[in-house]
Amino acid sequence: MSSDQTSLIAVQSVIENNTRTIRNKRVLLDIEVAALYQVDIIHLREQIEKEKARFPKDFMFQLTTTEYRKISKNTKDQQLPYAFTESGIMMIGGVLNTQKAIKIHIQIIEHFVQLYKETIQVKGLTNAINLNTKEEVKEIFTVLQQMLK
Numbered sequence: 001m002s003s004d005q006t007s008l009i010a011v012q013s014v015i016e017n018n019t020r021t022i023r024n025k026r027v028l029l030d031i032e033v034a035a036l037y038q039v040d041i042i043h044l045r046e047q048i049e050k051e052k053a054r055f056p057k058d059f060m061f062q063l064t065t066t067e068y069r070k071i072s073k074n075t076k077d078q079q080l081p082y083a084f085t086e087s088g089i090m091m092i093g094g095v096l097n098t099q100k101a102i103k104i105h106i107q108i109i110e111h112f113v114q115l116y117k118e119t120i121q122v123k124g125l126t127n128a129i130n131l132n133t134k135e136e137v138k139e140i141f142t143v144l145q146q147m148l149k
Helices: 003-018 030-037 041-050 065-071 086-095 099-129 134-148
Strands: 020-022 025-029 060-062 082-084
Touching: 003 025, 003 030, 003 099, 020 065, 025 030, 025 086, 030 041, 030 082, 030 086, 030 099, 041 086, 060 086, 082 086, 086 099
Parallel strands: none
Antiparallel strands: 020 025, 025 082, 060 082
């Protein structure tokens, strides 16, 4: 396994293991995003402040004290964390300018593209399963074969 594949698996693992739902959105907290991009949390927050216009509320929002208390025992932080949606996670990669962050940004995009493709395939399979004719059954096998490639 190449180091790029290993790194992509690590990126996928961080995203899958740390994603939570807040305000009906799937998000990662800023500390997790900083770890993902391998940058210091202070640097990440500085970049957020500099580039605030790039982060509308459907990309990123700051947690309330109540929200933060529900998910963390460490409520002594000076600043409430930011929560990033998938769009925000991708956007922050565009404003972090270290070589490592750029490489990881590419891997994150690849991860989300892969998830999108899998979602499309599952939708195709679901549509095919709802059909009954011989031709429609052939479609099911075609979709399954594509998923196994």
